[in-house]
Amino acid sequence: MAALRCLRLPLVGQKRHLRSVWLCRELSGDSQQLFDKILVANRGEIACRVMRTAHRLGIRSVAVFSEADRNTMHADMADEAYCIGPAPSSESYLRQDKIIEVAKATGAQAIHPGYGFLSENKHFAELCTNEGVEFVGPPPSAIEKMGVKRVSKRIMSESGVPVVPGYFGEDQSDPRLKVEADKMGYPVMIKADLGGGGKGMRIVPSADHFQEALDACRSEALKSFGDDKVMVEKFVERPRHVEIQIFADKQGNTVHLFERDCSVQRRHQKIIEEAPAPGLRSDVREGIYSAAVSAAQAVGYVGAGTVEFIMDAQQKFYFMEMNTRLQVEHPITEMITGTDLVEWQLRVAAGRPLPIKNQSELVPRxxxxxxxxxxxxxxxxxxxxxxxxxxxxxxxxxxxxxxxxxxxxxxxxxxxxxxxxxxxxxxxxxxxxxxxxxxxxxxxxxxxxxxxxxxxxxxxxxxxxxxxxxxxxxxxxxxxxxxxxPPQPLPSLSVMEAALSLLALEGASHKSTEAYVHDPFSPFCDMSAQRVNTVHNRTVCLKDKDNTVEVDVSYRGNNRYTVSMGDSSPMEASSWLEEGGTVKGFVGERTFQANVALVDRQLHIFTRAGSFSVELPMAEFVQKKQKSEEGGVRSPKYPSTVVRVGVAAGDKVTKGTIVMTVEGMKMESNIMADKDGVIKSVFYDIKDSVPPFSKVVEFNK
The missing domain is CATH 3.30.470.20 (ATP-grasp fold, B domain)
Incomplete structure (x- = not known):
């Protein structure tokens, strides 16, 4: 294992686990530990989440990390951590062979895949079984049946679970898909067979947009999942996204842990979820719970899973898909049920029955x-x-x-x-x-x-x-x-607070300089203005959005000032920086307290009422230089790959025209013209790699 490097000595954390073992037994009533050691085949917050439960249960954890994640929280939290490859996930977190190699070398008895990456990969689940390592998830057969949306729809329909009308056939030719969409009537939804996380999905409002949406959907699906097969469904107007958390053990027991509403989404990805779903009728709740349990039982499910439904305005629900893993939003289910779903996963993976005997023991609160x-x-x-x-x-x-x-x-x-x-x-x-x-x-x-x-x-x-x-x-x-x-100008008092916060930071900086030069009489270390008359009165210039605002300041010594803006009457003010980076002060009768961060000329002010930011203006000659260097339309500030090119040299475009589509950070982004004009040059073609913030097209001057 030449590529492996241990970051943390196995002894670290042993003492903290002694009490955790006792706590685990007290909570679950078990006299036998679930596993001695597990490997978490993921990164970031989900890896940390799994490890917290493992440590509470007295289970040692092994982390894997990419070269880009060498000093991250999840690598540091684990009892042992090993590098498995370069930054791209295809060369690290998706390397099944390396993950298994680490698991066997460290004596990990089980692998928890988290969500994303290999969590719904039936081949990885099979590999774990073949190598004698427990996969903390459903059996490969359930992953396979539910992982392909067309297959899962057919199984659900045969099991009496309502499904959205659509085409789930094997004929994947463009003409056949178009015919089926025309039969349903628009709008329709095109979905990648192996999709997830909002990728490979397009809403098609009319027949004229079908081919464009199909091409985009296939392209995204192929890049994200290695398969460009799709299905076509009738789009439900004003749909709600309601999902049911289910759990099943190896003894044949299946329960649900109620519902979550995940309707509020951007780019088909959830951003706010809640549990329970607001406004559901009791008969709908019971019906959707029953359908979810039936869906799980139809495929012989084991472990944690989420059955997702789409619901129309009349609260008629249809099966959409099943995620054969723990969900990002599982914490809200834990909060209303008082459970630890990761502990449940580990129990089930170890062959234990569910910690409850029947559904009635689960009561949401x-x-x-x-x-x-x-x-x-x-x-x-x-x-x-x-x-x-x-x-x-x-x-x-x-x-x-x-x-x-x-x-x-x-x-x-x-x-x-x-x-x-x-x-x-x-x-x-x-x-x-x-x-x-x-x-x-x-x-x-x-x-x-x-x-x-x-x-x-x-x-x-x-x-x-x-x-x-x-x-x-x-x-x-x-x-x-x-x-x-649209952006609104900041209130005058907020601008004054920003200016006073800046003065507090400057004052602390000058005190630091005074300590460094050991010269308390240096004019560079004095903010009292008693010796340097040129700074007795000062105008603090700040940028609020695109507008430059000015705060007139008169220094009075001892962190006290008189401030005004425009024609406003001068007000008494004060500000100072306390230990820990908190700025305190007052403007007139109003006191304020804020955490302040100055990052790349952006001054961020965090108060009890909320946050805002202003910018420190650049010198004029710097602005001119920067403007001359920024000509043209630029790519996002991360590496990307060109998916589509929408313009050519000589094309006349208007502001907002899509000039190029790139893919990076697990999403496609449209790069748009920022003005009307004629394209002079296009610098990248399809499949080209684009460095961060690179000029992709240039206009004629």
Whole structure:
């Protein structure tokens, strides 16, 4: 195993496990340990999540990591950790042979695949069995039956589970698929057979768009899943996405753990989930529970699984697919049922029966929400925003506020993987209280260094229709005007607080300089303005969006100032930096307290009421130089590959025209013209690799 390197001595963590073994026995009533050691074949927050339960149960954990993940949280959390290859997942996290090699070399008795990567790969499940390592998941036969959507639809239909009308046949020719779509009537949905995570899906509004959508769907499916087979379904108008958590053991017992509503999505990917689903009739609940259990039993299911349904406005539901693994959103089910689903997975994998004897022992309590915190830019079609997490401070956790993450301050959101930073889950006795807790927790989630969807999630969770529970998969598109409002200027008091925060940072920096030069009389170390008259009065210039704002400041010594903006009357003010990076101060009668982070000329202000940011303007000559270098349209700030080229040299285009489509960070992104003009040059072709933030086309001047 020349490629393997242990990061953590096996002895580390033994003492912490002694009490955990006792705790496990107390909780589950077992006198025999489930496994001695497991390997977690995943990364990030899910790997950390699995290890937390393993450690609580007294089970030692083995991590695998790529070269890009050498110093990550999941590698550090494990008792042993080994490098299995370069950054691309195809050369590391998807290398079945290397993962098995590590498992056997370390004596791991089981492999937990998490979700994504190899979690729904029947060949990997078979390989584990053949190598004598327990796969923490369903049998390969169940993965195979439910992994191919066309096959699962037929099985469900034969089992009496309602399915969406569609074409699930073997004839994959373009003409046959088009004929079937025409028969159903538009809109229709094209789905990749092996799809997941919103990939390989296209809504087709009319016959004129069918071929374009089919080509795009096949292309994305082939890249993501290695198979371009698709199916065509009738699109349900204003659908809700409701899913049922099921669990089955090897003794033939199957139960459900109630439902989750995952309707609010972007790019067909969930971003806010809740449990239970709001507004379902009791007869619908019982019907959908029964259908989910029947679906699991029809394929001889074992372990954790999620049966997903689409539901129309009349609450008529149809089977959509089954995810044969643990779901990203499982924490909210744990919160309303008081269970640990990873512990259940390990119990079942070890051959134990479910920890409950019958369905009636499971009783849901309260209401829970989960919001997925992503490094992405919602205002640019949720394009990923990789980079360093210069400042990261989540809300305070408790029994009712949970943060599942795989990163810490100073870590990097990698360009090779999903840009999720964390999952924020909250619980309260009822939906209204839980939603208030979610919005309040989002206000206190602090991230600087990358763009995030936190502000967007605040707007979404505060939207009146969301508060009412009137949700569906087209919610974001329907309410786009409210969810993507035009930029508004900051209130004057916020701008003054930003200026005072900057002064506090400068003051701390000057004190540091004073200590360094050992000269308290140096004018470079003095902020009192008693010796340097040129700084007694100062105008602090900041950029609020595209507007430059000015705050007039008069220094009065001892961190006290007089500030004003425009024609406003001067106000007394003060600010200072405390240990830990907190700025405190006041403007007039209003006090403020904020965490402040200055990253790449962006000043981020995090207060109890929320967050905002301003920019420090560049010198004019730097702006001119940068503008001259930025000409043309550029690719995203991560490596990508060209999927489609929409223009050629000499083409006349308008602002918003798609000039190129690229794929990177597990998604396709359209690069659009930022102005009207004539294309002078196109620098990349299909299948070309594009470095981050590269010029892809150039206009005639």
């Amino acid at each position: 309260g209401h829970a929400f989960e919001a997925r915190i992503y490094a992405e830019n919602p205002d640019k079609n949720f394009i990923p925003s990789p980079g360093h997490l210069h400042h990261l401070c989540p809300p305070t956790t408790s029994q009712t506020i949970r943060v599942d993450t795989g990163v810490k301050q100073g870590d990097e959101v990698k360009t090779y993987y999903d840009p999720m930073i964390a999952k924020l889950a909250v619980w309260a006795e009822d939906r209204e209280s839980s939603l208030k807790k979610l919005t309040e927790s989002l206000k206190h989630y602090q991230v600087a260094g990358v763009s995030t969807n936190i502000d967007f999630l605040q707007r979404l969770s505060s939207h009146p229709q969301f508060i009412e529970g009137d949700v569906h998969t087209g919610f974001i598109e329907q309410h786009s005007e409210a969810l993507f409002p």
